[in-house]
Amino acid sequence: MSASDSAAAAAAAAHTDDPIALFDPRGQYLRLQADIDARVAAVLAHGAYVNGPEVGELEDALCRWTGAAACVACANGTDALVMSMLAHGIGPGDAVFVPAFTYVATAGAVRLTGATPVFCDVLEATANLDPADLDRQIARVRKAGELTPRAVLPVDLYGLPADYARIHEVVLANRLLVIADAAQSMGAARDGVPAGALARMTCVSFFPTKPLGCAGDGGAILTQDAELAQRLRVLRTHGTDASRTAVELGMNNRLDTLQAAILLAKLSHLAPERQERERLAERYDADLAEIVDPAPRDSGCDSAWALYTIRSGRRDAIQRSLSDRRIAAAVYYTVPVHLHPAYRAFGNGPGSLPVSERLAERVLSLPLTAEMTQVQADRVVQAVRDALSG
Numbered sequence: 249m250s251a252s253d254s255a256a257a258a259a260a261a262a263h264t265d266d267p268i269a270l271f272d273p274r275g276q277y278l279r280l281q282a283d284i285d286a287r288v289a290a291v292l293a294h295g296a297y298v299n300g301p302e303v304g305e306l307e308d309a310l311c312r313w314t315g316a317a318a319c320v321a322c323a324n325g326t327d328a329l330v331m332s333m334l335a336h337g338i339g340p341g342d343a344v345f346v347p348a349f350t351y352v353a354t355a356g357a358v359r360l361t362g363a364t365p366v367f368c369d370v371l372e373a374t375a376n377l378d379p380a381d382l383d384r385q386i387a388r389v390r391k392a393g394e395l396t397p398r399a400v401l402p403v404d405l406y407g408l409p410a411d412y413a414r415i416h417e418v419v420l421a422n423r424l425l426v427i428a429d430a431a432q433s434m435g436a437a438r439d440g441v442p443a444g445a446l447a448r449m450t451c452v453s454f455f456p457t458k459p460l461g462c463a464g465d466g467g468a469i470l471t472q473d474a475e476l477a478q479r480l481r482v483l484r485t486h487g488t489d490a491s492r493t494a495v496e497l498g499m500n501n502r503l504d505t506l507q508a509a510i511l512l513a514k515l516s517h518l519a520p521e522r523q524e525r526e527r528l529a530e531r532y533d534a535d536l537a538e539i540v541d542p543a544p545r546d547s548g549c550d551s552a553w554a555l556y557t558i559r560s561g562r563r564d565a566i567q568r569s570l571s572d573r574r575i576a577a578a579v580y581y582t583v584p585v586h587l588h589p590a591y592r593a594f595g596n597g598p599g600s601l602p603v604s605e606r607l608a609e610r611v612l613s614l615p616l617t618a619e620m621t622q623v624q625a626d627r628v629v630q631a632v633r634d635a636l637s638g
């Protein structure tokens with residue numbers, strides 16, 4: 249072996265030990281650094297750190313991107329959900345239907361309004377809200393007669409849009425409001441309609457690891473109702489209107505100008521980054537579908553690919569094998585929301601939502617970033633295969 253061959257072999261060996269992250273916001277920053285730094289420098293120079301021009305510019309850009317009529321940027325995805333419900337007067341005595349297999353924030357937002365979360369099961373194939381179970385839960389609540397059914401919050405889990413057509417059918421018959429929890433699905437589409445225009449109201453999170461993430465907390469509400477957007481702007485700013493008169497109780501729920509500027513820099517990369525993750529997802533599908541259940545898909549859907557989540561009865565062995573090779577993987581979510589201590593009182597305990605409970609035992613999210621190399625993807629596939637070959 250020549251000296252240059254052995255140097256190359258050493259470099260390759262070192263490479264095979266490098267950690268692989270589940271998310272890589274820093275790597276993304278380094279790739280987009282020129283755009284982001286220019287945007288950030290502009291804000292620092294103009295000095296309008298709150299309610300600066302970039303906030304409105306971002307809201308307009310997100311409307312163009314999604315086809316929503318109006319956009320109201322806010323402090324985070326949870327507050328987007330809270331404000332959307334408050335704007336409809338949802339509160340104590342109201343029932344809001346949520347999937348049990350989601351991040352706790354979906355149900356937490358309902359509790360923050362004083363309303364009661366009613367947990368529904370999800371579909372095994374997509375891990376998203378099961379419209380038939382939604383129908384059953386609405387009927388159960390109506391029969392009990394203690395709460396008024398008001399809204400449903402479908403979640404686009406892992407970036408895959410929920411089945412809004414079937415959910416709207418159920419909801420129309422029951423006259424409920426649909427507020428999409430699209431925290432994980434910016435960049436996704438269903439039948440060509442982008443997430444953000446699949447429901448009358450859509451709430452987005454810009455948490456750093458989301459498909460469109462800022463450098464801190466951020467969120468937005470997209471809506472087809474411009475009048476409602478006006479009300480949301482009042483709620484966002486201490487309940488004050490354009491003349492600074494407090495017309496109702498509100499909160500401080502603004503998106504920082506710096507975060508808006510960072511999001512503007514990233515927005516133009518959202519589509520190519522999604523495509524990059526989809527390419528990787530297809531690669532995982534091809535290499536893993538025979539040994540695990542691959543990531544959920546649904547017909548007519550372009551997932552945002554926030555996460556690539558496999559299902560396997562040997563999930564823990566796979567995670568150990570990945571961890572031994574310094575490859576990050578995580579379980580979203582280890583416990584369905586109705587079994588968390590803070591939400592047990594609102595559910596019917598273990599066994600009541602079997603699909604959500606089974607998924608919690610089987611899911612594992614693998615690294616899927618636009619920064620990943622072919623070599624890294626090979627290592628992920630090999631670690632999964634090795635875990636299952638023994």
Ligand SMILES: Cc1ncc(COP(=O)(O)O)c(C=O)c1O
Binds near residue numbers: 327350354
């Ligand atoms: C499904 C879902 N809903 C709501 C939220 C809350 O968003 P944020 O963290 O921006 O408040 C998240 C964020 O993790 C989420 O994944």
